[in-house]
Amino acid sequence: MADQKSDRSPNPREPKTAAGEAEEQAKIGARLREAREYVGLLQEDVASALGIPRASVSALESGKRRVTGLELRRLARIYRKPVGWLLGEKDTQLSDAEPLYRATEALSPRDREQVLRFAQFLAAAGTPGGLGPAAAPAPPPADAEDDGHSAAT
Numbered sequence: 001m002a003d004q005k006s007d008r009s010p011n012p013r014e015p016k017t018a019a020g021e022a023e024e025q026a027k028i029g030a031r032l033r034e035a036r037e038y039v040g041l042l043q044e045d046v047a048s049a050l051g052i053p054r055a056s057v058s059a060l061e062s063g064k065r066r067v068t069g070l071e072l073r074r075l076a077r078i079y080r081k082p083v084g085w086l087l088g089e090k091d092t093q094l095s096d097a098e099p100l101y102r103a104t105e106a107l108s109p110r111d112r113e114q115v116l117r118f119a120q121f122l123a124a125a126g127t128p129g130g131l132g133p134a135a136a137p138a139p140p141p142a143d144a145e146d147d148g149h150s151a152a153t
Contacts, residue, residue, distance in 0.1 A: 026063035031086050033061040035079035040102045049078055 036046055043061070047054040050071060059065035067075070076083045104112050 022063065025066060027088055028067060028086065029061045029063035031088055032067070032075060032079075035075070035081050035086065036061070039079055041078070046075070046078060050074055 036043070043054050043057040047057045050057070052071075056065060060067050060071075072083055072086060076086055079086070104115050107115065
C-alpha cells in the first residue's frame, strides 16, 4: 500500500496524470475566459477571429479541448496578454481602466464628457483635503440649453 502512495506523489520529471492535465486545462480555460470577458468580447467574436466554431471556444474555456500553440499565440494577441499569462505562468494584475475605456468608446462625446466629470468628482471626493462635492460642483454642459430640457419655453 505504501508503494502505491509513493507512485501518486508528483514528480516533475514524470508525465502528468490525466487528472493533472485536466486540471491544468481547466485553469488555462478559466484564464482564457477571464481574458475574453476582460476585453469585452463574445465567444462568437473570438471564434470568428480564430476561424473556429463558437462551440470550440466554449470547449477551450471549459477545459474540454486543448488549445494549440498557434491558437494560444493568436488568443494572446486578441486579448493583449502575454502567452505566459494565459498559461498561468505570470501573475499579472488586470487593470480596471481598460474595461472602463472600452465601455466609454461607444458613447457620444457629450456622454464621455459626463463620465469624465463624474470620474473627476469621485477622485476629488476620495482624496484627503481634496475638493468635496459641495465645494466644487461640476459646471453645467455648454449645450445644456440646447438639449430640450430647459425650464423656459
